[in-house]
Amino acid sequence: MEQNFQNPQIFDLEIPDFSDLKLEAVSPKYLKVILLNLALFSIFLIGAVSVAFYFFYFNLTSLQIWAIIIGVFILIIFLFLNSIIGFKLRKYAIREKDIVYQHGWFKRTLIIVPFKRIQHIKVEQGWFSKMLNLKSVTVYTAGINGGDISINGLPEDIAEGINNLIRKSISEEKTENGGEA
Amino acid sequence: MEEKLNSFFQPQRQSKTGIVLLFLYNIGMVIKNMWVFIILFFVKEEKIGSWIIIPAIIAALLILIVSAVLQYYHFKYYIDAENEEFVIHEGIINKSVTKIKIENIQEVNISQPFIHRFFNICKLDIDTPGSSEKEVKISALSKQNAVDLKKYLLAESKIEKTTEQFDEISPEENSKERRSIKISTGSILKYGITANYIQSFFALVSLVIYGFSELNNLLKKAEFETQLDYETLESHFLAYSIPVLLGIVLIVVILGILINTIRTFIKYYNFKITENNKSFSFEFGLFNTKNSIVTKSKVQVITETQNWIQKKMKISFMKFLQIGKNEEEKNVSAVPGVNNIEKVKLISAIWNEDPVFTNVLKPNFRLIIVNSFQWIVLPLILFFLIKRDLLISYWFLVIMYCVLVELLILISFRNLRLFYNERFIRLKSGIWDINHKTFEVEKLQTVKISQYFWQKKTNLGSITFYTSAGNFKIVTLDFLKLKKLLNYCIYKIEISKNK
Numbered sequence: 001m002e003q004n005f006q007n008p009q010i011f012d013l014e015i016p017d018f019s020d021l022k023l024e025a026v027s028p029k030y031l032k033v034i035l036l037n038l039a040l041f042s043i044f045l046i047g048a049v050s051v052a053f054y055f056f057y058f059n060l061t062s063l064q065i066w067a068i069i070i071g072v073f074i075l076i077i078f079l080f081l082n083s084i085i086g087f088k089l090r091k092y093a094i095r096e097k098d099i100v101y102q103h104g105w106f107k108r109t110l111i112i113v114p115f116k117r118i119q120h121i122k123v124e125q126g127w128f129s130k131m132l133n134l135k136s137v138t139v140y141t142a143g144i145n146g147g148d149i150s151i152n153g154l155p156e157d158i159a160e161g162i163n164n165l166i167r168k169s170i171s172e173e174k175t176e177n178g179g180e181a
Numbered sequence: 182m183e184e185k186l187n188s189f190f191q192p193q194r195q196s197k198t199g200i201v202l203l204f205l206y207n208i209g210m211v212i213k214n215m216w217v218f219i220i221l222f223f224v225k226e227e228k229i230g231s232w233i234i235i236p237a238i239i240a241a242l243l244i245l246i247v248s249a250v251l252q253y254y255h256f257k258y259y260i261d262a263e264n265e266e267f268v269i270h271e272g273i274i275n276k277s278v279t280k281i282k283i284e285n286i287q288e289v290n291i292s293q294p295f296i297h298r299f300f301n302i303c304k305l306d307i308d309t310p311g312s313s314e315k316e317v318k319i320s321a322l323s324k325q326n327a328v329d330l331k332k333y334l335l336a337e338s339k340i341e342k343t344t345e346q347f348d349e350i351s352p353e354e355n356s357k358e359r360r361s362i363k364i365s366t367g368s369i370l371k372y373g374i375t376a377n378y379i380q381s382f383f384a385l386v387s388l389v390i391y392g393f394s395e396l397n398n399l400l401k402k403a404e405f406e407t408q409l410d411y412e413t414l415e416s417h418f419l420a421y422s423i424p425v426l427l428g429i430v431l432i433v434v435i436l437g438i439l440i441n442t443i444r445t446f447i448k449y450y451n452f453k454i455t456e457n458n459k460s461f462s463f464e465f466g467l468f469n470t471k472n473s474i475v476t477k478s479k480v481q482v483i484t485e486t487q488n489w490i491q492k493k494m495k496i497s498f499m500k501f502l503q504i505g506k507n508e509e510e511k512n513v514s515a516v517p518g519v520n521n522i523e524k525v526k527l528i529s530a531i532w533n534e535d536p537v538f539t540n541v542l543k544p545n546f547r548l549i550i551v552n553s554f555q556w557i558v559l560p561l562i563l564f565f566l567i568k569r570d571l572l573i574s575y576w577f578l579v580i581m582y583c584v585l586v587e588l589l590i591l592i593s594f595r596n597l598r599l600f601y602n603e604r605f606i607r608l609k610s611g612i613w614d615i616n617h618k619t620f621e622v623e624k625l626q627t628v629k630i631s632q633y634f635w636q637k638k639t640n641l642g643s644i645t646f647y648t649s650a651g652n653f654k655i656v657t658l659d660f661l662k663l664k665k666l667l668n669y670c671i672y673k674i675e676i677s678k679n680k
Contacts, residue, residue: 015672019664067566097675109631112667114674117626142504143626147647 018100018112023091029132030090030153034083036128042076082106092151094162097169099139101149113149115169117141123163125156135159139166189333192257192270198300199321204249205296206320211245248273258319260333267307267334269317279317281307287479287503289331293470303327307334335460335474362523364452364516368496372518373445374438375490376498390581392426397577449517456530461501463514475514477531479503481624481650485524485617495520499527502650528619536619538600538607545641548597548657552590557583599644599655601666606646608653620648623677628670630663646670 049072060068086105093100098114122138129135129152136152137159154162212219222234257270260283267286269279288308297304305327307317322330450467461475480501487497501514519527525535561579564572572579593612600607607619625646632642642660644667646653 015668017664017668018671064566098671104631105634107631107633109629110667111627111629112671113627114671116674116677141626141647142649143647144649144651146652147627147629149627 021093023093026090026153027155031087033128113139137162189260190262192259195321196302196323198302200249200253202321203252207245286334288474289334291327291472295468360456362454364518368518369449371494371496373442473514475501480531481648482620486614488614504649536605538602540601542599542658544597544657549594556586622670622673628667630667
């Protein structure tokens, strides 16, 4: 092993670039699930705030009351806006050796999990998703807090396809290398 | 040696002296649980005659002795060779069997708490991944047995590897084995004096703020002549007490440092690092000798903490984070008061090199604006909405707060850096205690980059590195470079070989 081996040029070499990828969108039907969840949450939030006002009617100045009301509404509008605009940005891609997932409008996040680092996979389906024939795939890594990807709103067959692909790829890896250390 | 090792395949009991230990331990438990009654007894001694108390105590002791003996006979441990498990049977009435897959055993700690020293026996703790799992320990083993068992438990999982490595081991490397480093008492004292300054510092700052506000009040009061007697009395009292106050500050700070030094000294006294082929073992402690093992291949992250004074003294605090352990956890292996030579030795023993970084990413100055908004503007707005008059009447404190926080933001901004090279990534951060967290690109789990929508124009974003010993995030960096770094990290993970 060379001591302090340096060769920084590698960063500009031909390393597979994720920005060349054509990311795929999740099923448009999933927007319904998101909107339903958000609507439920908004109702709950408004309810909680009104109950708080009713029971604990402090001597708040009108400025403070308006600040709270405006705050709540801005929050709800923001959540809806974020998820509707952000929905178009919910995209994923499967490469030969990893899985790429991008999401979020307000804060756009992109995470890549190499198949090599996947500990286990979970395929899930909620009651509303079941009506729409959607499934979600979650891959878990050995990262301590997070580092996992959860792709929601995939059509059932695609979700199962991804699941099988990753499982196969992991088991191939294991037999090639004789098990992971 | 072989004979001895093999005996672990038969159910074994603890060391005979373990009975005494269990007995003492039980007494301790009883006293701990009944201290209320014991105090009551001493307070109201007349109510109950000693003729009842003495037999009761004797009976209790007898019961404890019997239970200690029974506990001793019911506690068995052995290695199940067939299933490659370490098995512990325990319990008198409620029997329990604990089985641990040997390959899952991460660390075996041998320690010698104070009482154990009198009997020259050891305690052995077995550490498995997943911190929530039930603690496994054997509380009384002879030193020889403990060392053998530890060797055996840790050797088992590495058998395949050692056979591979046999041809690699040259005579030179054999001589390297058992190399040891001893952290001198002087270094540990130096570390004790300089560490945890931050607490002392904040104590000082809050006291100074308090002092200033009192002084301010005093001056205000001095301007108005029409005052109540009570208030002038108070102000006089305060005027006298300012030197006293300063004295108290000084005493508090010195006391804090002193206590901290003594604590560090007791905890880390006689710190010995022994380097083996595949691991380090640490041994330290004044009263309780602790012993822990760092397996080189399991080290995920090495952190180094150093503040300004420690830098001048050329010592630092190092931590080795292993798989499945968070930085906050107490059993993370740490070495206090290492000097630069020892530091390089330790690092290069694990990674075969001491990383040198040529590429640096600095956060954009916009981070200062964001942080100022978050820690100064936003709290002030909220405060203004909730309690306006308080804000106005304590304007002096508010200004102090703003200046202090802005200063901290600027310092932390100046210290925030991301270094990277072919093999390693290092994050530097901190205000007073500067942390260097270094990890191997190959050992990363995943990498995440993110960007707020307003950062698109300025081409800034953040990156999070997920390792199996915690996450590391750094914000407001050049997004283009982060993308490249992400590509590179993923590429490196994918071409890495599973060892």
